[in-house]
Amino acid sequence: MIQNAFRFRTEERQLYMPKEGVFTYYQESIYPINYSKKITCSSTRKLCIEILFDEDQPYVRLVNISIENHELNFSDGSYAMKDILKRVTSIYDKIQLRVSYKGVIVGIDNLEELQDKWKEQKEFIQQHYKGEQVQRYIHKTEYLIHSETDSIDYLLEYQHLGGVLKSLCHQYSTDHSILITQPLITKYGKVMIDEEVLLQPIDDTEKIQLTLSASYPQEKEYLTIDAMYDFCEKENSWIEKAEITVLEKYGREEYQSSFRIKQI
Numbered sequence: 568m569i570q571n572a573f574r575f576r577t578e579e580r581q582l583y584m585p586k587e588g589v590f591t592y593y594q595e596s597i598y599p600i601n602y603s604k605k606i607t608c609s610s611t612r613k614l615c616i617e618i619l620f621d622e623d624q625p626y627v628r629l630v631n632i633s634i635e636n637h638e639l640n641f642s643d644g645s646y647a648m649k650d651i652l653k654r655v656t657s658i659y660d661k662i663q664l665r666v667s668y669k670g671v672i673v674g675i676d677n678l679e680e681l682q683d684k685w686k687e688q689k690e691f692i693q694q695h696y697k698g699e700q701v702q703r704y705i706h707k708t709e710y711l712i713h714s715e716t717d718s719i720d721y722l723l724e725y726q727h728l729g730g731v732l733k734s735l736c737h738q739y740s741t742d743h744s745i746l747i748t749q750p751l752i753t754k755y756g757k758v759m760i761d762e763e764v765l766l767q768p769i770d771d772t773e774k775i776q777l778t779l780s781a782s783y784p785q786e787k788e789y790l791t792i793d794a795m796y797d798f799c800e801k802e803n804s805w806i807e808k809a810e811i812t813v814l815e816k817y818g819r820e821e822y823q824s825s826f827r828i829k830q831i
Contacts, residue, residue: 627668735777778794
């Protein structure tokens with residue numbers, strides 16, 4: 568049988584960071600929150616993302632994100648743990664970012680406002696909850712909120728906004744992949760992992776589809792990531808939907824996280 572000559576042609580597509588627009592997403596997540604006790608957190612929320620173009624900074628976009636209807640549910644655990652986590656995540660309900668035209672976060676414009684919100688929540692937590700574990704969590708959050716770099720990494724974690732804030736604005740080809748770095752929270756802390764991104768050939772010329780995969784460490788592969796991103800190829804378009812799965816393996820123990828994002 569003669570093969571179709573067009574089946575093996577290389578396809579190339581370019582993703583651009585929108586100059587402006589308003590995008591609304593529904594995000595659904597489930598991930599480990601306490602590995603030793605095998606407690607998971609289920610999260611749903613609505614993300615409202617506004618992108619603005621500043622003529623004085625043509626290579627930067629102003630991105631305002633507001634989080635609404637955020638629900639956190641835990642498979643087990645104390646009321647104190649649930650309340651503290653909900654209070655800490657509420658600090659980031661409204662964020663003002665500066666993002667490069669390639670989709671890289673270069674700054675948090677309202678960091679001082681976030682720090683003031685943390686002061687209020689920190690005072691409440693210290694008044695109502697005691698214990699070594701609580702103090703460690705307060706210290707960790709205190710360090711995080713006073714470092715713009717670490718706060719950006721926090722926002723880029725999949726548990727937070729990493730699914731929609733990935734730097735995916737590149738030139739893609741079906742015959743070679745590119746690498747992007749992703750911060751990831753695991754059983755033993757934060758790691759930086761290289762994700763391999765590849766353009767998928769599809770019949771619909773109005774869409775772009777990317778697959779992401781990674782393993783860490785590469786020789787042991789105890790941590791793997793698989794993801795699929797769909798885009799509409801229109802001016803000022805952004806992510807249409809995404810599904811991300813993270814699998815951690817430690818001997819016979821396995822922990823799976825899943826993240827789903829859909830534009831509404």
